[in-house]
Amino acid sequence: MAHINLPEELPGIRGPMAFRPETAKSLNELAEALLRSENSLTRGERELIATYVSSLNDCFFCQNAHGGLAQHYLQCDMAFIDNVKKDYQSTSISEKLKSLLAIAASVQKGGKNVTPSQIEKAKSLGASDREIHDTVLIAAAFCMFNRYVDGLATWAPQDRQIYIDRGPRRAEEGYINFDLYK
């Protein structure tokens, strides 16, 4: 049971968002700007960064909800997403994306952990200032979302297939103006 009285039927972040629409609005607009708006990083790459950070924060709901979106956009299976979470260096993602995931992992530990050499490496692999900025902010934002979801002890469906099945629909609806109850 959640720590406060949330709508029981809503999993994960949806409960607190229904409880407090005033803050949900800016949270969803932030997600839309970071994860879906025009960007040289694809939506799949951005959802993968979000998934990876959520896995480092051990947030079951977020890593599966965003993992479901990442595997939909990247047209891969969940085993691939799981491999990225476990050991991204061994996967076939681009070297640039690997360098951004390294930055994201440092942000997850705390902002000061990002090193000049991590930044140099990302730049040498073609990452732009804006891509580095967005990686840092996506990682930082999921340190918020994950703490919001788990700090209120929300529940989450344990069957991972549910998140995979919902991926295409969530990709279509986006983060703004979707119905929390559907």
Next chain:
Amino acid sequence: MAHINLPEELPGIRGPMAFRPETAKSLNELAEALLRSENSLTRGERELIATYVSSLNDCFFCQNAHGGLAQHYLQCDMAFIDNVKKDYQSTSISEKLKSLLAIAASVQKGGKNVTPSQIEKAKSLGASDREIHDTVLIAAAFCMFNRYVDGLATWAPQDRQIYIDRGPRRAEEGYINFDLYK
């Protein structure tokens, strides 16, 4: 020097906000909704939670910028704010606020660290569900803001008096529609 090319004259979060106005908009709207909008927690109490979490995350800019606001709203001096950061139990803040700071400290470590007994204690001291919700989200949001500021290696004025002097003006201007360059 910051990790990416930010406007040099802007300290702390202002540099990345000027660099990327699309995300700044929702970040500022979130701060406005959480820290200034109508609430049974005073603005001073909410800025104090933000300051405390920023201090736990060792973010110099945020703990001083929001500390400057907290001491302005609470009409205390910075020594009082520093005592709250060091050992809030020994200060004269309310028992309810102490119980909310305990929840905020757990959120800072990670959402799963919030315990049912912390929540029960806060409720027994009169904290409402919404106050607990807002405490969790303020703490989570500052785990984002702090990582954003430090993850990009922004600079911050080291003279703490500057933040104290700016408190009243920042309280007046709020988090929306202010001029990043002033």
